[in-house]
Every structure is written in C-alpha cells, then in structure tokens.
Amino acid sequence: MCDNDTLADDDAYLAKTRMSRRRFSGLALGAAAMATLPRVAHAASVVESDVMITTPDGEADCYFVHPESGRHAAVLVWPDIVGLRPAFRAMGKRLAESGYSVLVVNPFYRQKRAPVVGPGASFADAETRAILLPLARSLTPETNVTDAKAFVDFLDAQGAVDTSRGIGTTGYCMGGPMTMRTAAALPDRIRAGASFHGGGLATDQPNSPHLLVDNMQADFLFAVAENDDERDPKAKDLLRDAFAKTDLNAEIEVYEGAMHGWCPPDSRVYHEAQAERAWARLLVLFERALA
Numbered sequence: 001m002c003d004n005d006t007l008a009d010d011d012a013y014l015a016k017t018r019m020s021r022r023r024f025s026g027l028a029l030g031a032a033a034m035a036t037l038p039r040v041a042h043a044a045s046v047v048e049s050d051v052m053i054t055t056p057d058g059e060a061d062c063y064f065v066h067p068e069s070g071r072h073a074a075v076l077v078w079p080d081i082v083g084l085r086p087a088f089r090a091m092g093k094r095l096a097e098s099g100y101s102v103l104v105v106n107p108f109y110r111q112k113r114a115p116v117v118g119p120g121a122s123f124a125d126a127e128t129r130a131i132l133l134p135l136a137r138s139l140t141p142e143t144n145v146t147d148a149k150a151f152v153d154f155l156d157a158q159g160a161v162d163t164s165r166g167i168g169t170t171g172y173c174m175g176g177p178m179t180m181r182t183a184a185a186l187p188d189r190i191r192a193g194a195s196f197h198g199g200g201l202a203t204d205q206p207n208s209p210h211l212l213v214d215n216m217q218a219d220f221l222f223a224v225a226e227n228d229d230e231r232d233p234k235a236k237d238l239l240r241d242a243f244a245k246t247d248l249n250a251e252i253e254v255y256e257g258a259m260h261g262w263c264p265p266d267s268r269v270y271h272e273a274q275a276e277r278a279w280a281r282l283l284v285l286f287e288r289a290l291a
Contacts, residue, residue: 036090036265037090037091037094037265038276040094040097040098043097043098044067044068044096044097044098044099045067045068046065046066046067046068046093046096046097047065047066047067047068047160048063048064048065048089048093049063049064049065050062050063050064051063051064051103051154053105053150053151053154054150055109055146055147055150055151056146056150057110057143057146057147058109058110059109060105060106060109060147060150060151061084061106061109061113061114062084062103062104062105062106062151062154063084063088063089063092063103063104064101064102064103064104064158065089065092065093065096065101065102065104066096066100066101066102066158066160066161067096067097067099067101067160070160071101071159071160071161071162072099072100072101072160072161072162072165073099073100073101073161073162073165073166073167073168073286073290074100074101074102074103074152074155074156074158074161074162074165074167074168075095075100075101075102075103075167075168075169075170075286076103076105076148076151076152076155076167076168076169076170076182077091077092077095077102077103077104077105077169077170077171077175078105078107078169078170078171078172078174078175078178078179078182079104079105079106079107079172079175080172080173080174080175080261080264081123081132081133081135081136081173081174082116082117082121082123082128082132082264083106083107083108083114083115083116083117083132083135084104084105084106084107084114084115085114085115085117085266086115086119086266087264087265087266087267088104088264089104090265091104091264091265092104098283100168100286101155101158101160101161103151103154103155105147105151107139107147107174107175107178108135108138108139110138110143111135111138112135116131116132116135117131117132122268123261124268136174139174141177141181141207144177144178144181144182145181145182145185148169148178148181148182148185148186149185149186152167152182152186152189152190155167156189165191165290165291166189166190166191166192166218166289166290167186167189167190167191167192167290168190168191168192168193168194168285168286168289168290169182169183169190169192169193169194169218170193170194170195170196170282171193171194171195171196171198172195172196172197172198172261172263172264173196173197173198173199173260173261174198174199174200175195175198176195176196176197176198176199176200176201176209176222177195177198177199177200177201177209179193179194179195179198179220180193180195180201180209180210180212180213180216180220181209181212183212183215183216183217183218183220184209184212184213184215184216185215187215187216187217187218188217190216190217190218191217191218191219191289191290192218192219192220192221192285192286192289192290193216193218193219193220193221194220194221194222194223194282194285195220195221195222195223196223196263196278197223197224197225197228197258197260197261197262197263198222199228199260201222201235201239202234202235202236202238202239202242203235210238210239210242211242213242213243213245213246213248214242214245214246216246216248217248218248218289219248219249219250219285219288219289220243220248220249220250220251220285221250221251221278221281221282221285222236222239222250222251222252222253223253223255223258223263223278223281224236224252224253224254224255225254225255225258225259225260225261225262226254226255226256226257226258226259227259227260228260229254236252236254239252240252249289251281251285253281255271255274255277255278256274257271257274258271258274258275259271262274262275263275263278263279
C-alpha cells in the first residue's frame with residue numbers, strides 16, 4: 001500500500017526517468033481533468049450516471065456506467081487511496097465501452113463525498129496524505145464486506161445487469177484486498193477478481209485476505225508492482241499456495257519496471273505500456289470467467 005517507502009521508490013523512479021515533481025504536477029492536473037486513456041476498439045455507446053447507494057452506514061456516492069442497450073455482466077471497482085475521481089471514472093467508462101456494467105465506488109462516503117481531494121492532488125504531498133490516511137484507516141474488513149453486499153445488491157437490481165452472469169471486481173492499491181474480501185463474502189455472485197498493485201494481500205495476520213481463498217468461487221489476476229515484490233517477495237508465493245489448494249485459477253505476475261500505483265493514468269508513476277498489458281489481461285479474465 002501507499003506509504004513512505006513507496007514514496008521514496010517513486011522519487012527514485014522519477015529521478016531515473018528525469019521527471020521532476022513540478023513537471024509531474026502539471027501532467028497530473030491535466031490527467032485528472034481529462035483522464036485520457038487509449039480508445040477501445042469497437043467501443044459500445046454508454047450511459048453514465050452518478051448514483052447514491054444505501055448501505056448500513058449511510059448513502060454511498062458512486063459512478064455507474066453501462067452500455068446503452070442490453071444486459072451485461074457487472075463489475076465492481078474499488079479505487080486506490082485517492083478514491084473516486086476523474087481517472088477512475090475514465091477507467092470505469094472504458095470498461096463499460098468494452099461491454100460491462102460498471103460501478104466505481106467512493107469507499108470514503110462515510111466521511112466525505114468524492115472527490116475527497118482536489119484535481120492534481122498527489123499522495124506525495126503531505127497535505128494530501130493528511131486527508132487520505134485517516135480516511136483509509138477508518139475502513140475495516142467488516143465495512144468492506146457490508147459495503148460490498150450493498151453494492152452488489154444495487155448492481156443486481158439494475159436493468160443493465162445480466163444477473164445470470166457472474167460479477168467481476170477490481171481493486172487498486174488498498175482496493176486489492178477489498179476484491180478478495182468481496183469474493184469471499186459473495187461467492188455465489190463474484191466469479192472474477194483483479195488486484196493491481198494491491199497491498200496487504202498476504203500477511204501473517206489472522207485476517208489476511210489470502211486466508212479467505214477457500215471461501216471464494218472466483219478466478220483472480222494479481223498484477224504486482226516490481227517494488228512491492230522487492231519489499232515483500234513472499235506475498236506472491238503465499239497467494240500461489242493458497243490458490244493451488246483450490247480449483248480456482250490465479251494469474252500472479254510481477255510487472256517489470258512498474259512501480260506501486262502504475263495503473264491509474266493520473267498516477268505520478270503511470271506506466272502506460274505495463275498498464276495496458278495489465279488491462280488486456282483483465283479483459284481476458286473477464287471474458288473467460290464472466291461468460
């Protein structure tokens with residue numbers, strides 16, 4: 001997950017690529033405003049809406065986007081620590097253009113509506129961390145599960161969702177463990193999960209997400225950042241061992257040269273080539289597991 005170690009790694013990466021923080025800030029501001037991504041071939045026309053979803057703890061503000069016609073497999077998206085923002089709206093829309101009904105959630109709705117920080121805000125800035133870290137620490141495995149159930153209930157009630165097909169879930173950074181808890185809590189509905197530079201997936205704690213694999217009925221993709229693997233090389237092995245004891249498929253790969261946070265287009269370590277490769281693997285997983 002995002003911490004001082006990943007910030008130090010990011011600074012080293014930016015220095016190596018000769019991109020200054022000042023230059024990145026300008027790029028991030030533009031990315032937050034436009035959040036441009038490569039276009040989807042034969043993209044479906046989509047319908048976008050801001051929705052409020054009732055949970056046991058209040059009303060969650062979320063972004064729902066789906067093809068304008070037909071019923072489709074649903075996908076639940078858990079953002080990274082910076083939360084629901086233009087970049088994740090763009091990512092959700094791109095997934096909908098690929099043929100899915102997509103819900104991107106604000107995990108911090110109990111405290112603040114999205115976006116929780118302003119355009120161009122970076123986790124590298126102390127002021128931004130002072131906002132985001134308390135929000136992230138307010139979440140628990142229990143709130144993750146109650147939220148997941150409410151979000152899946154919402155999806156299953158939508159006319160654009162084909163309830164005869166399984167649901168997929170994706171998570172970035174802190175959202176990685178959320179995909180695993182979601183899959184374990186709702187095995188009858190979640191058939192595919194994907195974690196991109198997820199943190200805390202396999203730990204020595206009794207509530208480690210990898211211990212939940214026996215409760216799942218979902219195939220998984222784990223796209224691991226190179227520096228996350230360097231810091232915790234055993235995590236991928238614990239994940240492999242956990243899935244090897246089941247009939248589930250798990251693709252677990254360290255993405256060479258990709259730093260923690262490389263997938264969202266407004267990240268200061270966005271790696272387009274590796275982000276596109278991870279995106280392509282996600283589509284392969286969904287096409288197979290959500291058929």
